[in-house]
Amino acid sequence: MASSSPSVHSATVIDGKSIAQTVRSEIAVEVRQLSEQYGKVPGLAVVIVGNRKDSQSYVGMKRKACAEVGIKSLDLDLPEDVSQTELIAKVHELNANPDVHGILVQLPLPKHINEEKVLSEISIEKDVDGFHPLNIGKLAMKGRDPLFLPCTPKGCIELLSRSGITIKGKRAVVVGRSNIVGLPVSLLLLKEDATVTVVHSRTPEPEKIICEADIVIAAAGQAMMIKGSWIKPGAAVIDVGTNAVDDQSRKSGYRLVGDVDFKEACKVAGCITPVPGGVGPMTVAMLLKNTLEGAKRAIPPQ
Numbered sequence: 001m002a003s004s005s006p007s008v009h010s011a012t013v014i015d016g017k018s019i020a021q022t023v024r025s026e027i028a029v030e031v032r033q034l035s036e037q038y039g040k041v042p043g044l045a046v047v048i049v050g051n052r053k054d055s056q057s058y059v060g061m062k063r064k065a066c067a068e069v070g071i072k073s074l075d076l077d078l079p080e081d082v083s084q085t086e087l088i089a090k091v092h093e094l095n096a097n098p099d100v101h102g103i104l105v106q107l108p109l110p111k112h113i114n115e116e117k118v119l120s121e122i123s124i125e126k127d128v129d130g131f132h133p134l135n136i137g138k139l140a141m142k143g144r145d146p147l148f149l150p151c152t153p154k155g156c157i158e159l160l161s162r163s164g165i166t167i168k169g170k171r172a173v174v175v176g177r178s179n180i181v182g183l184p185v186s187l188l189l190l191k192e193d194a195t196v197t198v199v200h201s202r203t204p205e206p207e208k209i210i211c212e213a214d215i216v217i218a219a220a221g222q223a224m225m226i227k228g229s230w231i232k233p234g235a236a237v238i239d240v241g242t243n244a245v246d247d248q249s250r251k252s253g254y255r256l257v258g259d260v261d262f263k264e265a266c267k268v269a270g271c272i273t274p275v276p277g278g279v280g281p282m283t284v285a286m287l288l289k290n291t292l293e294g295a296k297r298a299i300p301p302q
Contacts, residue, residue, distance in 0.1 A: 011237075011269040014163050016155075020281035023158070024069050027288050031070040034292075034299060042295030043072040044102040044128065044287075045094045049087065049113070050080035055106045062104075065284050071291055074100060084113045088121050095123040101298050102128030102291035125297065128290040130154070131179070139187045147297075148290045153185035155282030156217055156238045157192065163271060165215070165236045167192040173213035175199045175206070175226065175259065181219040181240050189215070206230075218259035228264025237265055237272040240279050 035041050044066055048059050059075070066073035076090060087109075094103050103126045109115050124132050130139075130150035138146040160167060172194040176182035182198065189196045194215065199206045201220075207230040210216060216237045218226055223243035231237060241259030258275035265272055273279055 009267055011266045012163075012271040013266075014159055014238075014271050014273045014278060016159060016273055016278040016281045019159060019162050020155075020285040022162075023282070023285040023289065024065070027071075027285075027292050028069040030292055030296075034295060035070065038299050040099075040295070040299050041070055041072050042101045042291045043074060043097075043099045044104065044291045045074040045076060045097075045100045046104050046106060047076045047078065047087075047090065047094075048106045049078045049082055049109055052108075055108075059106055062284060062287065065288055066291075069288055071288060072099070080110055082113075084117065087113060087118055091118065091121045095121075095126060098298070100126065101294035102126055102287075104129055104287070126294060128287060128294060130184070130290065136179075136184065136187075139184060139191075148293070149188065149286075150180065150184045151286040151290065152181050152219075152240060152279060152283045153188050154286045154290075155279055156181075156185050156240065157188050158286065159238060159273060159279065159282055160215065160236060163236070165271070167194050167215065170194050170214040171197075171212055172215040172217065173197045173199055173210050174217045174219065175210065176219035176221065176240075178219065178221075181217075185217050185219065185240075189217070216260075220259050222259055223257050224259070224261040226260040226265070228261055228266075228268050231260075231265050231268045233268050234270040235268075237269045238279060239273050239275050242275060242280065 031041055046059050048055055063073050094100050103122050105118055119131055124134050127135055127148050130148040135146040135148055138144040172189045174182050174186040177198050177200045186196050186198050197209055199209050210230045211232050214235055216235055219240035223245050237260055239258035239260045243257050244254040245257050247255040256276050
């Protein structure tokens with residue numbers, strides 16, 4: 001726990017890279033077993049529209065991660081001007097393909113395409129992103145289990161549990177209410193028996209709420225918004241933010257920072273994830289895990 005002298009205390013840094021590597025090794029073992037037992041391996045289809053640099057690099061990373069654990073990746077590169085009808089037809093083809101156990105449509109899509117419409121066309125059995133309204137709906141209900149949990153929220157919970165942090169009975173504050181992280185992670189924390197408060201852009205005096213939290217999940221998308229003085233001594237801090245800030249000392253001209261002032265928070269928190277190297281690697285690991293789970297459900301047991 002935090003020491004009374006802030007100059008002495010330094011938070012434990014949660015190494016997301018190493019935890020993700022452990023998860024990936026576990027997945028590789030299961031993939032090998034599936035292959036030996038049934039002669040089938042999990043398949044992940046990644047659909048990318050247009051040539052956004054960030055999307056391309058993200059997809060490249062997923063492809064590499066699939067290869068590493070033995071998951072077959074199928075890539076569908078579609079032109080920027082593809083029609084919504086055509087894109088949906090491709091999704092339907094993948095829904096019908098028995099070798100595909102997970103379908104991921106890389107967001108954002110071009111302006112002329114309705115993202116919600118496209119995502120809801122993905123078969124719920126293959127929704128490895130966990131964004132299908134039925135999956136989110138089940139996540140929100142007591143006693144129901146979604147087929148898939150969204151990757152980043154699932155990764156946040158996994159980081160806490162593998163770092164030996166108890167969630168049950170704790171006060172958790174989620175900063176941000178996006179459909180991708182804030183909302184689903186708050187529902188997951190509830191399922192894990194935490195008492196949850198969601199802080200967002202319309203919340204007055206957010207620091208008063210954050211400083212009471214045993215667990216803080218920061219997903220607001222605002223560089224270093226959460227100051228060290230907002231953190232309760234000994235709290236667990238999971239920083240989902242990835243923000244580029246100018247840094248002339250770097251070759252790229254920028255560096256990545258989280259939503260939490262890492263340096264300051266380290267003097268108070270019990271443990272904290274770094275940016276980069278915290279939540280990011282876990283998101284990809286959870287995508288692989290979801291694809292494996294989809295395959296295990298689809299490949300008939302003996």
